[in-house]
Amino acid sequence: MSGPATYEVLAIRYATRATSRAQTFLNHHLYGEPDTPIDMDFYLWVARNEQRTVIVDTGYSAASKGHRAPREDLSAPVEALAALGVLPEDSPQVIVTHAHYDHIGNLHAFPSSEVILARAEFEFWTGPYAGRRQFSYTTEPEELAHLRQVRDEGRATLIDGATQIAPGIEVIPVGGHTPGQVVVQVATESGQAVLASDAVHFYEEVELDRPFTYLTDLTCTYRAYDLLREMTQAPGSALVAGHDAGVMTRFPLLPGAGEQVVRVG
Numbered sequence: 176m177s178g179p180a181t182y183e184v185l186a187i188r189y190a191t192r193a194t195s196r197a198q199t200f201l202n203h204h205l206y207g208e209p210d211t212p213i214d215m216d217f218y219l220w221v222a223r224n225e226q227r228t229v230i231v232d233t234g235y236s237a238a239s240k241g242h243r244a245p246r247e248d249l250s251a252p253v254e255a256l257a258a259l260g261v262l263p264e265d266s267p268q269v270i271v272t273h274a275h276y277d278h279i280g281n282l283h284a285f286p287s288s289e290v291i292l293a294r295a296e297f298e299f300w301t302g303p304y305a306g307r308r309q310f311s312y313t314t315e316p317e318e319l320a321h322l323r324q325v326r327d328e329g330r331a332t333l334i335d336g337a338t339q340i341a342p343g344i345e346v347i348p349v350g351g352h353t354p355g356q357v358v359v360q361v362a363t364e365s366g367q368a369v370l371a372s373d374a375v376h377f378y379e380e381v382e383l384d385r386p387f388t389y390l391t392d393l394t395c396t397y398r399a400y401d402l403l404r405e406m407t408q409a410p411g412s413a414l415v416a417g418h419d420a421g422v423m424t425r426f427p428l429l430p431g432a433g434e435q436v437v438r439v440g
Contacts, residue, residue, distance in 0.1 A: 180343040182222040182229075184361050184368040184439040185429060186415055186422050187255050189234050190217040192246040199377065201386040201393075213377070214420040217277055219252055220370050221261055222361045227341055228267040230256065230288075231359050231370055236280030239315055243276075249435050253284045259432065263288070270346055272372035272417075273353040274300045274322060275313045283321055290325045291340050293348040294333035296355025297322060313389060349374050351396035352387065358403065363440025366411020374399045376418040413439055 197203045197210040220231035234252030235243075253263070261267060263285045271279055271292035282290065300319050304310060325331045332340070334357075337347045343362035350356055352373045359370040374396075376387045381400045390396050407414045416422060426437035 181362045181364050182224045182343060182368075182440070184363055184370070184415075185221045185223075185259065186218050186426065186437050186439055187221065187250075187252075187259070188216050188218055188423060188435045188437075189250045189252050189255055190246045190248050191215065191420070192217075192244055194244070199388060200379070201388050201390065206385070215376075215418050216420045216422065217246070218417065218422065219256070219278075220359075220415070221256070221259065222344060222359075222368075223261070228261055228265065229270060229341065229344060230261065230267050230285070231270045232272055232278040232372065233269065233281040233284065235277040236315075236318070238317070239276045239280055252281050255435070259436070268340065270340070270357070270359055271296070271322075272359065272370075272374075273356045274319060275353065275373070276315045276318060278372070279318050279322070280315070282318065282325070288330065289332055290322075290330055291332045291334065291338075291346060292322075293346075293355030293357050294335050295348065295350065296353060296357075297326065297331065297333055299354040310391075347402075349395065349399035349402060351392050351399045352390050354391055356399070358399070358406075360406065361440070363411075363413075365440055366409060366413070367406070368413050368415060368440040369403060369406050370415050371403055372417040375403060375414070375416045378414075378416050378419050378421055380416075381414070415439055 194215050195210050219234045222229045266287040269288045269290045339345050345360045348357045358374050361368045375381045386396045429436040429438045
């Protein structure tokens, strides 16, 4: 562990599924390339030091599995967190990067935690357009209702711009994938870990300017890529994509934690 303004940052892979680039990237045919397989991994993230533990997203719940594309579960998210000593009863802060099913599915397991998300995200998913099919496909009604409950309980912190939610941890709304998609920048001993979540599902998106198939604003998506490139130019900075299998090879495994947890910083 490190001092109060720097953190150990972990990426926890809890599931995976096989898909293809044509299903993954918006208008893939525009690139003039053949469709090829690609693995889509599912992660949640932890930033911790002696003073605090912050969870970034909570993964998908068992309840959402029945009508989703087949996936291989590697661990249950709450159990994976518990194996790392991250327990609901300790009330860790929870950052919600966006409200899709695979990012807020276990939020109910942290009933006393402060929950931080962009105001634009909360207002959209509790507003009049959330139920339209092109949006609702990637959400669960019960989980969106739980966001309202968190707000009504006074546990929701809604941010409108870049916000330091703890020393060394900044939450930055970028939009694009969803109206209030955020990225999280965390100070580590070696520099800055930038948790892109679904602002960048795959490294190909930011490296090749290749948007993901699901988005709400294409201009904001491209703008987020530009911002993330700037944020990760400095030596010691690390970009952590939200669903890329390459995360597991770009960063070292956390000693003693098995094969599904890497240490970003």
